[in-house]
Amino acid sequence: MLTGRVTEDRLMTQDAIYEAQQQQKQRHDENLVRIFYKIGDLVLLYKSQLRGKKKLQDRWKGPYYIHEDLGNGVYKLRTLQGDILKTPVNSERLKLYNQRMEPYQSILKDLLQTTPVEVTPFPLPYEPNMKPERKFEILCDALNRIKHFNNRLLLLVHLYYLGRFLEKETESSVQRNYFVRQLTAHYRTSATRIFYIFEIPGAKQIMRTKKTNVSLLRELNTQEYQGLVLQASEIFNGVEN
Numbered sequence: 124m125l126t127g128r129v130t131e132d133r134l135m136t137q138d139a140i141y142e143a144q145q146q147q148k149q150r151h152d153e154n155l156v157r158i159f160y161k162i163g164d165l166v167l168l169y170k171s172q173l174r175g176k177k178k179l180q181d182r183w184k185g186p187y188y189i190h191e192d193l194g195n196g197v198y199k200l201r202t203l204q205g206d207i208l209k210t211p212v213n214s215e216r217l218k219l220y221n222q223r224m225e226p227y228q229s230i231l232k233d234l235l236q237t238t239p240v241e242v243t244p245f246p247l248p249y250e251p252n253m254k255p256e257r258k259f260e261i262l263c264d265a266l267n268r269i270k271h272f273n274n275r276l277l278l279l280v281h282l283y284y285l286g287r288f289l290e291k292e293t294e295s296s297v298q299r300n301y302f303v304r305q306l307t308a309h310y311r312t313s314a315t316r317i318f319y320i321f322e323i324p325g326a327k328q329i330m331r332t333k334k335t336n337v338s339l340l341r342e343l344n345t346q347e348y349q350g351l352v353l354q355a356s357e358i359f360n361g362v363e364n
Contacts, residue, residue: 164189165220186220203350226339227347233332244326245280286318316340320351323359
């Protein structure tokens with residue numbers, strides 16, 4: 124009889140726990156404000172596996188595109204490089220990314236600029252037949268002068284020329300690294316990024332930009348930067364600029 128009584132008490136306790144859990148779930152569902160996203164929206168994904176003392180921004184990963192709406196607030200995501208995540212994600216773990224459109228969205232918008240149609244970029248500050256050492260010296264002198272002017276396009280185009288010189292005109296990786304070591308991280312990162320983002324459309328497209336600046340280039344995380352390079356290749360594939 125005692126065993127039967129214990130079993131009955133255990134079952135009653137389990138029922139009470141289940142009912143309490145259901146009531147808690149119902150209250151949660153009633154208070155939940157579900158946010159719905161559109162295909163193509165840029166979102167950040169909450170990394171719920173993180174534990175301990177982490178900065179708030181470290182808990183969010185991305186951005187990702189909303190790739191597919193599976194209904195009931197569940198979505199499939201796509202990376203900026205075009206890879207689709209296998210595991211669907213609930214909207215509770217998502218938030219809109221960068222509603223100010225900076226930095227990724229602003230630079231992407233500039234890549235899509237088509238006006239003015241006719242543009243004339245600032246000319247190369249050196250002659251093509253000059254030795255690499257002389258080219259580098261002229262570029263650095265030009266950038267040192269330009270930084271005293273408030274001319275966004277002049278600075279961006281010359282950073283583009285510096286990036287092109289480092290990545291395409293040096294004679295070896297040893298020579299490239301020699302020049303790179305003479306640059307600050309600011310110039311090195313800015314020049315490399317603007318060159319690869321605008322490599323296909325060239326300096327003419329830089330002249331069409333409205334928002335792109337050095338600060339936005341530096342604020343890009345690695346995924347955003349690589350995503351813009353990919354976007355540029357898709358936008359300007361087969362297009363002469």
